[in-house]
Amino acid sequence: MLFALSLLAALAAADPNAKVDAPAEPTLVPLLATLPEDGAWSKFEMKVEFSGQTHTVEWSVRSVGKGQQGGRDLRILETSLDQIGDLQQSVHRILVPVDGFGPNKDALGRAVRMWVKRGNDPIEMYDGIAGDAITNLWLTGATSDVKRQSEPQTIDCKGKSLKCDVFTGKSEPAVGDGTFRCDWRILQQKEVPFGLAGAKLKIRTTDGNEIDVDLKLLDYGKNAEAKLPDLLP
Structure with missing residues (x-):
C-alpha cells in the first residue's frame, strides 16, 4: 500500500511536458559493438x-570462453576467414576485457593478446590487435565523422526481418608506410550477437587503389566451438 501511494505521488509530481534527453550520439562505431x-x-x-575482381568468402565471429588476467575479466573471441578458392584461411583468437565494451568504447582495441593462424603457417602472437594492421583496420570500424542515419535498414536473416540502426563514418588507419582512407556504413541490431548485422567499407589505399567490402549476415546462434582451443590466457 505504501509503495503504491509513493508511486502515485511521484506520477502526480512529474511534469508531463518534461523533455526526455535522447541517447547520446556515438563518436565511434567499432565493428563488434556489444558482448x-x-x-x-x-x-x-x-x-x-x-x-x-570479386572474391566471396565466409567470415565468422564467436565467443568461445572466459578468462582472467590480473583480476580483470576477459572474454575469448575468435574470428575466422574460411578458405574459398585461392584465398588463405585464417583464424584470429583475441582476449578482450569485458569492461572494454560500452558506448563509445573500442573493446577490440583494448585486447590484451591476439593469436593469428593463417593456413599452414606457424601461429603468430601479438599484444593486441594493433600489431596486425589489416585486422586493426577492420575491427576498429569508424572512428570519426560518425553519424546515425535517420532511416533504419531492414535485412532478412533466419526467416526474420531485422530492423537495423545505420551508422556511417570514417577512419584513417596506418598500414605499412601509408595511411588508408576508409568510408564505413555499419548496420547494428540488438538481437544478433555482437550487435553486427552487416557493413559496407570502401578503402582508398595510399597508392590510389580502391577496395570495396560488403558484409552480409547469413546466420547466428549458440554453442560456438573454438578452432584454437589450446591457446589460453
Missing part, C-alpha cells in the same frame, strides 16, 4: 572487390 552471452556466434558472407 553477447558466451557461446554466441555469427556467420557472414563477405564480398571483396579489388582490381576488377
Whole structure:
C-alpha cells in the first residue's frame, strides 16, 4: 500500500511536458559493438572487390570462453576467414576485457593478446590487435565523422526481418608506410550477437587503389566451438 501511494505521488509530481534527453550520439562505431552471452556466434558472407575482381568468402565471429588476467575479466573471441578458392584461411583468437565494451568504447582495441593462424603457417602472437594492421583496420570500424542515419535498414536473416540502426563514418588507419582512407556504413541490431548485422567499407589505399567490402549476415546462434582451443590466457 505504501509503495503504491509513493508511486502515485511521484506520477502526480512529474511534469508531463518534461523533455526526455535522447541517447547520446556515438563518436565511434567499432565493428563488434556489444558482448553477447558466451557461446554466441555469427556467420557472414563477405564480398571483396579489388582490381576488377570479386572474391566471396565466409567470415565468422564467436565467443568461445572466459578468462582472467590480473583480476580483470576477459572474454575469448575468435574470428575466422574460411578458405574459398585461392584465398588463405585464417583464424584470429583475441582476449578482450569485458569492461572494454560500452558506448563509445573500442573493446577490440583494448585486447590484451591476439593469436593469428593463417593456413599452414606457424601461429603468430601479438599484444593486441594493433600489431596486425589489416585486422586493426577492420575491427576498429569508424572512428570519426560518425553519424546515425535517420532511416533504419531492414535485412532478412533466419526467416526474420531485422530492423537495423545505420551508422556511417570514417577512419584513417596506418598500414605499412601509408595511411588508408576508409568510408564505413555499419548496420547494428540488438538481437544478433555482437550487435553486427552487416557493413559496407570502401578503402582508398595510399597508392590510389580502391577496395570495396560488403558484409552480409547469413546466420547466428549458440554453442560456438573454438578452432584454437589450446591457446589460453
